[in-house]
Structure formats: C-alpha cells, structure tokens
C-alpha cells in the first residue's frame with residue numbers, strides 16, 4: 001500500500017520550520033507544525049495565519065461556546081503575534 005501520510009516523520013528544528021512553506025496555503029513561510037493521528041502524527045509545516053484558522057476550526061469542532069472561542073482566539077493571537 002502506498003504511503004498516504006504527508007509531512008515529516010521527525011520533528012523539524014525551529015530553523016527548519018522557518019525555511020519551509022506552509023503546507024496548507026503554500027504562500028507563506030511556516031511558523032509551526034501540526035500533527036494528527038490520521039496522518040501518522042507526521043509534522044506538517046503551517047504558517048501563522050493558517051495555524052490561527054486551524055485552532056479556530058478545532059475549537060468550533062469541539063463546540064466551544066462562541067464567547068469562549070473568541071476569548072481564546074484573542075488570547076492566542078496576542079500570544080503568538082509576530
């Protein structure tokens with residue numbers, strides 16, 4: 001069976017992360033990596049904007065109330081602002 005998972009098997013260094021493009025949009029340098037079990041927990045580079053969108057989508061999926069979601073995202077944006 002062909003390998004379906006994408007991304008890196010080993011966690012990249014910060015320098016390596018900054019040198020890669022975002023897997024989702026491909027437009028910006030990556031800022032972090034994300035991983036999920038369905039993708040064999042591989043490390044996938046993601047830019048700040050896409051990371052914020054991913055975090056928002058995850059909170060929505062978990063049915064966090066709108067007020068808490070917005071408060072969490074404000075705090076996350078502040079904490080991770082470049």
Ligand SMILES: [Zn+2]
Pocket residue numbers: 022023024025026027028046047048049050051
């Ligand atoms: Zn992106």
